[in-house]
Amino acid sequence: MDKRKKKVGTDMVKRSRMLLTGAIVILVAFSLLIAVQIPPHINLGLDLVGGVYVLLEAREGEDEPATRDTIERAITIIRNRVDEFGVSEPIIQQEGDRRIRVELPDIDDPSRAMEVIGRTALLTFVDPDEEVVLTGANLDTAEFTYDQFNRPAVALEFDREGRDKFAEVTGRLAGTNEPLSIYLDDELVSAPVVDEVIGEGKAIIRGDFTAEEAGDLALILRSGALPVELVELETRTIGPTLGADSRDRSINAGIIGLSLLLVFMLIIYRVIGALASFALGVYVVLVLGVLTVLNATLTLPGIAGLILSIGMAVDANVIIFERFKEEYRSGKTLRSGVEAAFRNALSTILDANVTTLIAAAVLFYFGTGPVRGFAVTLSIGIVMSMFTAIVLTRYLLRYLIGANIITNPNLFGVRGIEDNVELKGN
Numbered sequence: 001m002d003k004r005k006k007k008v009g010t011d012m013v014k015r016s017r018m019l020l021t022g023a024i025v026i027l028v029a030f031s032l033l034i035a036v037q038i039p040p041h042i043n044l045g046l047d048l049v050g051g052v053y054v055l056l057e058a059r060e061g062e063d064e065p066a067t068r069d070t071i072e073r074a075i076t077i078i079r080n081r082v083d084e085f086g087v088s089e090p091i092i093q094q095e096g097d098r099r100i101r102v103e104l105p106d107i108d109d110p111s112r113a114m115e116v117i118g119r120t121a122l123l124t125f126v127d128p129d130e131e132v133v134l135t136g137a138n139l140d141t142a143e144f145t146y147d148q149f150n151r152p153a154v155a156l157e158f159d160r161e162g163r164d165k166f167a168e169v170t171g172r173l174a175g176t177n178e179p180l181s182i183y184l185d186d187e188l189v190s191a192p193v194v195d196e197v198i199g200e201g202k203a204i205i206r207g208d209f210t211a212e213e214a215g216d217l218a219l220i221l222r223s224g225a226l227p228v229e230l231v232e233l234e235t236r237t238i239g240p241t242l243g244a245d246s247r248d249r250s251i252n253a254g255i256i257g258l259s260l261l262l263v264f265m266l267i268i269y270r271v272i273g274a275l276a277s278f279a280l281g282v283y284v285v286l287v288l289g290v291l292t293v294l295n296a297t298l299t300l301p302g303i304a305g306l307i308l309s310i311g312m313a314v315d316a317n318v319i320i321f322e323r324f325k326e327e328y329r330s331g332k333t334l335r336s337g338v339e340a341a342f343r344n345a346l347s348t349i350l351d352a353n354v355t356t357l358i359a360a361a362v363l364f365y366f367g368t369g370p371v372r373g374f375a376v377t378l379s380i381g382i383v384m385s386m387f388t389a390i391v392l393t394r395y396l397l398r399y400l401i402g403a404n405i406i407t408n409p410n411l412f413g414v415r416g417i418e419d420n421v422e423l424k425g426n
Helices: 002-037 069-084 108-119 160-173 211-223 240-293 299-330 333-366 368-401
Strands: 051-059 090-095 099-103 125-127 131-135 139-146 154-156 179-185 189-192 202-206 227-238
Touching: 051 069, 069 090, 069 108, 069 211, 099 108, 108 211, 108 227, 131 160, 131 299, 139 160, 139 211, 154 160, 154 211, 179 299, 189 202, 240 368, 299 333, 299 368, 333 368
Parallel strands: none
Antiparallel strands: 051 099, 051 227, 090 099, 125 131, 125 179, 139 154, 154 202, 179 189
16 A cells, blocks of 8 residues: 555656656747747837937917817827828827827938928818818818829818818809918918819819828828927937947847856856756746737837846845755755745845835836836836746756756755765755
8 A cells, every 4th residue: 555655656746747847848949939039029119220209398379278188189199190100119108298209210201200290280271351161170081192283182071061161162262263272280282263162072282292292291181180289399310320239239238248147157056057047048038028918119228127127037046046055054955945945035035026116116107208118127027037036946946856857966056065964865
C-alpha cells in the first residue's frame, strides 16, 4: 500500500513537472512570436517619427463663448478632419479650459494639415442686400468635383431646410443678373449669377482652386464649421530625420542598458540570474504587447518610463535573490529558502511598486501629453514586472529545484557556504 501511494505521488510529481515544462516551452514560443510580430504594430509618437505639434486656444466672442461644450465639439470636428486627412494615430486632447493640443505624427505637409485643421470653415451665402440667406449649418455633404470647364470645384448638397432656403433665394435672384455671394470665414470664394431656380438643393463652389485645395475645402465643409475661432499659440515641426535619430538612439540606449543588466545578473547570481534575465525578456515582450493591444503611442518619455520600469523589475529580483541567500545561509534548504525568500520579500516589493503606481497615477491625472505617456508606460511596466518577478521567476526556480536539475548552491550565487551545508538536500 505504501509503495502504491509512493508510486502515485511520484507519478503526480512527474506529471506536474511535465505540465510546467510544457507551459514554459509554450511561454517561450509565445514570447518569441510576439517579439517578432509586435514592432511593426507599435504606434510611435511624433518625437520618434517626426510630425507637427500645435497648441490651439479658443478665442471668445460675444456670440461664441468658449464653454466646455464648444471645446468638445471643436475637438470632435478637428478629429473628423484629421481622420479624413489620413493622419495615422493623431493625438487630439483638451488642455486646460480653452486649449486644444494636436499632434500629427509622420506627416509630409504640416502647413497644409494646419490649414485644414485650424480653419473655422464658416460657410455663408449672402444675397445682394448683404443678408445671410443660408449657412453651412444646412449643408448635407460636400464633395470634390470638376465644373463644366473641367476646373476643380466643390459640389454642395443641402438638407431639406437648406433646399427650401436655396430654392427661395435662387428663385428671387433668377434673371436679375445679380450674384449670390459665397463666403468662407468672411472671405469671398465665389459669386455666381443665378440663371434659374435651383430646387434640388445643389450648388457648386467655383474659384481659382487647385485639385488639392478643392479637395481640402470639401473636407473642411464636410466636417462642419468649428463652433468657436481657434488661434495658434504654438507650433513645432519635427523632421523625420530628427525623429528617426531619436528613435535609433533610444533603441541603442535600451539595448546597451539591458545587456549590462543581464551581464550583471549572470555574474552575481548565476543560474537564478539567468532565470531573471529570461523573465526580464518576457517582461519586455509583455509590455510591448500590452501597448500594442491598447493602441497606445510610444514616445521618448514613454521609453524613459519603460526603461525605469525595467530597472524596477531588476530591483525586485535583486531583493528576492539576496533574501534567498540569507535564508539559505540561515540553515534552510534550497527549496524552503526560495519559498521563504519570495514570501518575506513580497511586502517590500509591493510597497515600492504601489507607491510608484500612486505617483504615476498623479502624473497621469495632472499631466498632459508626454507626461501622461511616461505615466502610462511606467504603470504598465510596473504591473508586468511584478508578474514576471513574483510569479514567473518563482515558478521557474521551483521547477529547477524540485526537479533536482541544480543542487549546487554555488550555481545560485550563494558563496561562503560550508560543504556540509550543501548536503542538507532539497
